Amino acid sequence: MTMEKEYIPEVVELKWQKIWEDTNLFSVNVNRQKKKYYLLEMFPYPSGNIHMGHVRNYAIGDVVARYKRMQGYNVLHPMGWDAFGMPAENAAIANNVHPAKWTYKNIDSMRSQLKRLGFSYDWGREVTTCKPEYYRWEQLLFVKMFEKGMAYRKKAFVNWCNQCQTVLANEQVEAGRCWRCGGEVVQKELDQWFFRITDYADDLLDYCNRLPGWPDKVVTMQKNWIGKSVGAEIYFPLENGNGHIPVFTTRHDTVFGATFMCMAPEHPLVMKLAAGTDREEEVKAFVERMKRQDKIKRTSEDYEKEGVFVGAYCINPLTKRRMPIFTANFALMEYGTGAVMAVPAHDQRDFEFARKYGLDIIVVIQPEGETLNPQDMTRAYTGEGIMVRSAPFNGMKNVEALDAIAAYLEEKKLGRRKVNFRLRDWGISRQRYWGTPIPIIYCDNCGVVPVPEKDLPVVLPEDAEMLEGGRSPLPALDDFVKTRCPRCGSSSARRETDTMDTFVESSWYFERYCSPHYDEGMFDPEAVGYWMPVDQYIGGIEHAILHLLYARYFTRVLKEFGFLNYKEPFTRLLTQGMVRRETVKCPDHGFLYPEEAILKDGDRLCKYCGSHVEIGRTEKMSKSKKNVVDPNALIEKYGADTLRLFSLFAAPPEKDLDWSDQGVEGASRFLKRVWRLVRDNLDRLDGVKPYDGGEELGRDLRQLHRKIHQTIKRVTSDIETRFHFNTAISAVMELVNSVQAMRESAFTDRLGRSVLKLALESIVLLLSPIVPHVAEELWAALGHSKSVLDVPWPKYSKDAIEEDTILIVAQVNGKVRSRFYVASDADDETIKETALADERIVARISDRPIRKVIVVHKKLVNIVV
């Protein structure tokens, strides 16, 4: 048994990475004899370099993958690239590189970084979403969805910069202006493609309660996002007799108090009603102004309610009251029908609006024991009460009237019961270049025609040049746009030039991993049948709603087509917290990298101009904020194992991690200490068998042996049940400390050495999923030839962890006053007697009478006086 004297991470890590690669250690196949375990981490967008968020995410995943493998599972652990997206286009504009070239280059460098970190991926399954061999199947599915009516076209608004003549993403709009040119951003209506996710709203909601392996907070967020509300749709006839306005409400008990109508500024009826009246100009100006406003702000509770009268009236179908129609900032086109029946007495927004514009307020629900008077009200009354001015429902409790009124509306054909969801259909059209082309052809004769299966894929032309301002080059590419209609053969047909939302690719990549080279469809049913669903999915909390909901929806669509037979793709979910760091900003030079701020006399100054820098908010690490840490530099200095160890030790995975540079040093120190511990004992452990529990041990060795087994138990449950690697690591640190604290003479005889060997082997095995390279090296040094990955995970013995004595805490009136040991089999009565006889306790009680004694089994005694 020999090993290098010094621990040089780079040497050890490169050596083992080569061995793993040469022996194909991580490649797996369907094996029906073995239990499968599918461990998946969210695949990265290839932005250029791996960042700390990735390191954290993938380190967590790798521990679980390696741990499960040691437990005998056939572990699928793949990696790939979410390769379409906006940053590639931005980079193209900024640096004049083609998005494809930029993306592939990034993939190459990120792949080698991941390899350098020693993650146990089966690289033979790598998936890259911007390749036709991937997105062709997505296009095929789109066509199938189109044919079934699951994909459809409708008008929707986009952010539009007039100056750049481009559609902007929400993040490209800064305070209502274009991030590139600073020009004003307006809402423009375009034809767009949608997926009918709302068809599955109820099912997605139901199954939220059948995801026991998901964090409660994520389930709650999803439920709230879907936002089911049970209510009624009521038809308000227009005064001019041209139809009616349908309104969704959950408070149809208040319909008798509806005195005016509010419509979203985007509502098509608004301009129609105003047309030709003296209101037209004013309404138009208001609508235009609203289209420029931030929707979140516009509808927030404390924002000033405003609106204008559109010059028309509708009729309250129950009271026959003439109701003026307004368009108002707080009404949203996306929710319900885009129109709100305003009941100022019982809705706060309506109340504020009515007060502002002097509109009638009619109380129709009276709280018990109180009489509301519209003149005296300072705010709306939204609580329960008794119905008034609502014949024939007067005297009923409002909660009971809900059902009665719904029935009445249906009977009189004035409305109907309705369930409304906050969830809207998924808009997938992007007016961008770098994405999956939507496989649709527009023909003057045949209309909207899907590209036939045999003509797929519609390949994204990779020779296109990006245009100024970020406009997509596709509409101007005649070779791409001009095509023949597959139905009538007309040569004047045009291709759809919008591409798909990149969330589409990430909604099925986990299925593709099961058979990444399958060329007869999206995936091989056989492989998916074995591997799916994902047993453990791990990714950032920022994906808690959209990505996860879309993936759940897509799985349902695939099931509907009969491609698979489960509804939920992810059995267990772990959402890791963000890696954050403070931002540093110079008044003249903007955001600075931490090293660009120089520390001087306790102040931090800008490297370039010497001004005092401003320490900004602590935020999610991002390149644009320059608050990133480069993992490369850390790997170079400390090695991959130290970086992995530290990122797992710094905080439990679900918690946000505020980065600090200190601390990495400690992780490195610990690995060096373990290295020395093994190295310095190698000679005397040569040929020694680890202690197997057969022989009686002396006190000290028995204690160490107990600690070994307690550590195995602790580490196993920390990994298995909670993913709390930080406490698992501290437990191993404690064991290392215990071994080092032993008297040297304890390990001189054969028995002592066998316990020492057990201790060292346990330390190495327990650490191996976390720091695999150094573990392999030490394991080999201890005389083993197999990879640690194929060694069974250690098991603890119940007998070995039994303590001889236990510590009891003695309290008087809930305050700790003494501690003592008792035999571990002592009963409550003995513990109580011992406490009452304890001199410190006796002194505390003095002559006060004892009122009560509480004994918590094997833990604590509390004496109340």
Add this chain to the structure above:
RNA sequence: GCCUGGGUGGCGGAAUAGGUAGACGCAAGGGACUUAAAAUCCCUUGGAGCUUGUCUCCGUGCGGGUUCGAUUCCCGCCCCAGGCACCA
């Protein structure tokens, strides 16, 4: 603004079913080894007090409450973060 989390020493965190607050690590201070430094090892380290003790009091964002006992449960605030549908 809405939805969802979080707040514990100088710092990261621990306390798994309401029962010893601060495990483990970092940083800091002191000491050993060394010609010296690095590395390593040992000790101290939540705050305050004086009577220096197996001492007393305070202390888990703030204010209340439940309980023999609250970091943990309940109510009301404050602050921070994530998401809010075209960042991924």
